[in-house]
Amino acid sequence: MGTEDGERGGLRERKKQETRIALSWAAVRLTIERGLENVRVEDIAAEVGVSPRTFNNYFSSKGEAIAARHLERARSIAAELRAQPASKPLWEAINDAALARFALGQEGDGRNTHDQQWIAGVRLMIAEPALQGEMIKASAAAEAEFAAAVAERTGTDVTSDMYPKLVAGAVTAAFGVAVEHWLRADPSVSIMTLVSEALHRLSAGLPAP
Amino acid sequence: MGTEDGERGGLRERKKQETRIALSWAAVRLTIERGLENVRVEDIAAEVGVSPRTFNNYFSSKGEAIAARHLERARSIAAELRAQPASKPLWEAINDAALARFALGQEGDGRNTHDQQWIAGVRLMIAEPALQGEMIKASAAAEAEFAAAVAERTGTDVTSDMYPKLVAGAVTAAFGVAVEHWLRADPSVSIMTLVSEALHRLSAGLPAP
DNA sequence: AGAAACATTGCGGGGTCCGCAAAATCCGGT
DNA sequence: ACCGGATTTTGCGGACCCCGCAATGTTTCT
Numbered sequence: 001m002g003t004e005d006g007e008r009g010g011l012r013e014r015k016k017q018e019t020r021i022a023l024s025w026a027a028v029r030l031t032i033e034r035g036l037e038n039v040r041v042e043d044i045a046a047e048v049g050v051s052p053r054t055f056n057n058y059f060s061s062k063g064e065a066i067a068a069r070h071l072e073r074a075r076s077i078a079a080e081l082r083a084q085p086a087s088k089p090l091w092e093a094i095n096d097a098a099l100a101r102f103a104l105g106q107e108g109d110g111r112n113t114h115d116q117q118w119i120a121g122v123r124l125m126i127a128e129p130a131l132q133g134e135m136i137k138a139s140a141a142a143e144a145e146f147a148a149a150v151a152e153r154t155g156t157d158v159t160s161d162m163y164p165k166l167v168a169g170a171v172t173a174a175f176g177v178a179v180e181h182w183l184r185a186d187p188s189v190s191i192m193t194l195v196s197e198a199l200h201r202l203s204a205g206l207p208a209p
Numbered sequence: 210m211g212t213e214d215g216e217r218g219g220l221r222e223r224k225k226q227e228t229r230i231a232l233s234w235a236a237v238r239l240t241i242e243r244g245l246e247n248v249r250v251e252d253i254a255a256e257v258g259v260s261p262r263t264f265n266n267y268f269s270s271k272g273e274a275i276a277a278r279h280l281e282r283a284r285s286i287a288a289e290l291r292a293q294p295a296s297k298p299l300w301e302a303i304n305d306a307a308l309a310r311f312a313l314g315q316e317g318d319g320r321n322t323h324d325q326q327w328i329a330g331v332r333l334m335i336a337e338p339a340l341q342g343e344m345i346k347a348s349a350a351a352e353a354e355f356a357a358a359v360a361e362r363t364g365t366d367v368t369s370d371m372y373p374k375l376v377a378g379a380v381t382a383a384f385g386v387a388v389e390h391w392l393r394a395d396p397s398v399s400i401m402t403l404v405s406e407a408l409h410r411l412s413a414g415l416p417a418p
Numbered sequence: 419a420g421a422a423a424c425a426t427t428g429c430g431g432g433g434t435c436c437g438c439a440a441a442a443t444c445c446g447g448t
Numbered sequence: 449a450c451c452g453g454a455t456t457t458t459g460c461g462g463a464c465c466c467c468g469c470a471a472t473g474t475t476t477c478t
Contacts (some may be wrong), residue, residue, distance in 0.1 A: 094466090134346045177375050185369070259457075261459095270435080419478105428472100430469095436461105443455080
C-alpha cells in the first residue's frame with residue numbers, strides 16, 4: 001500500500017519533533033507546578049515516557065527545554081515578518097507581524113489552554129533567575145532570524161551593515177519591555193496595544209516624553 | 210599606629226572585593242588560554258590562592274565569574290550617564306557617556322594590558338556558546354541600571370512607564386551590535402565611531418537606509 | 419527482505435554547586 | 449592591648465547534571 005503520510009520529511013522526523021515539543025511542554029508544566037528546583041530531568045522524561053538519557057539528546061539542559069517554547073514563539077514572529085507583503089513599509093510590516101503573533105487570549109474566550117500555559121511559562125522565566133538567562137538567550141537566537149528577515153526586506157547585508165541587527169535588537173527589546181509591562185501591571189491593557197506603542201516610539205526615535 | 214586605610218567601608222569589605230575581582234580575572238585569563246572546558250573551578254581558585262569552595266561563595270558558576278567583568282563595564286556606562294550634566298539633552302548625554310567608556314586602547318599606546326584582556330574576554334564570550342547566555346544576562350542586569358538612570362534624567366517612572374526601559378533596551382542592543390561588528394570586521398574603524406553611528410540611527414528612528 | 423541509517427537506552431564518570439558545621443580571621447569596645 | 453562576637457574561609461558530603469560510549473531497538477532505502 002502507498003505510504004500515505006502526506007507530511008514532509010518522513011514519519012521519523014515527525015515523531016522527533018513531537019517528542020521534542022512534548023518534553024518542552026512537560027518541563028514547563030512541571031516547573032510551573034513545583035518550581036524549578038523540585039523538578040528533575042528524570043521527572044520530565046517520565047512524563048513523556050522516554051529515558052532520562054534521551055531528554056539530554058534533545059536538550060542540553062532543563063532550562064533550554066523550557067526556553068524552547070519561547071524560542072519557537074519568537075521565531076514565528078520573524079517568519080510572520082517574512083510573510084508580510086514586500087510592498088509594505090518596514091515598520092508597518094514589523095508592527096503587523098507582531099500584532100498577528102501577539103494575539104493571545106483574544107480568540108475564542110479564554111478556553112485556549114496553551115496560551116494560558118505559555119503566559120504562565122513566561123512569568124516563570126521572568127521570575128526564576130536561573131531561567132532568565134535561558135529566555136534571553138532564546139530571544140537572542142530569534143533576534144538573528146529577525147535580523148535576516150529585515151536584511152532581506154531592506155536589501156541590506158547582515159554581515160557588513162549594522163542596520164538589520166540594530167533593528168532586530170531594538171525590536172526585540174521593545175517586545176520584551178512590552179511583555180514585561182503587560183505581565184506586571186494591569187492586564188486590562190491588551191498586549192497588542194503595548195507592543196504597538198513600543199514599536200511606534202522606537203520608529204519615532206524614542207524622543208523624551 | 211593609626212589605621213591608614215583611607216578607604217571606605219573597612220578593610221574587610223575591601224579585601225572581599227579584591228578577591229572577587231581577582232577570581233574573575235583569573236577565570237577570564239585561564240579560559241582565554243585553555244578554553245572553557247579545560248578550566249576547572251579548582252584551577253581558578255588555586256590561581257588566586259583560595260579554596261574551591263570559596264570560589265562558589267563569590268560566584269555561583271564559572272560563567273558568572275567571567276561575565277562579572279563585562280557586568281562591571283556595562284554598569285559603569287550607566288554611572289557615566291548619571292554623571293553627565295542634567296542640562297544635556299538625553300541622546301547627547303547617552304552618546305557622550307558611551308564614548309567616555311568605550312575609549313579602549315586609545316590612551317597610552319597599547320601598553321594597557323587590562324583592556325587587551327578584556328577585549329579577548331569579550332571575544333571569548335561571543336564565541337563560546339556556554340558564555341553567551343552569561344554575557345547577555347549581565348547585559349540585562351546593567352540594562353536595569355541604565356533604565357533607572359534614564360528615568361531619573363527624564364523624570365519618568367521605571368515601573369509605570371515603558372519609556373526608560375525602552376531606551377535602555379534599545380541602547381543596550383545598539384552597544385551589542387556595535388561591539389560585535391567591531392570585533393568581527395576591520396578593527397580599523399574605531400569602536401567609538403560605530404557606537405556613535407548606532408546611537409545616531411536609533412535616535413533617528415531607524416529609517417531604512 | 420536485508421542492509422544501512424538513525425534513535426533510544428543504560429552505564430559510568432567527571433564536574434558543578436550547595437548546605438552544613440568547624441576553623442580561621444577580622445572588628446570594635448574597654 | 450586584648451577579648452568576644454561577627455564574618456569568612458574551608459573541608460566534607462551529597463545530589464544532580466550532562467556527556468561519551470557502546471549496545472539495542474526501530475525506521476528507511478533499495
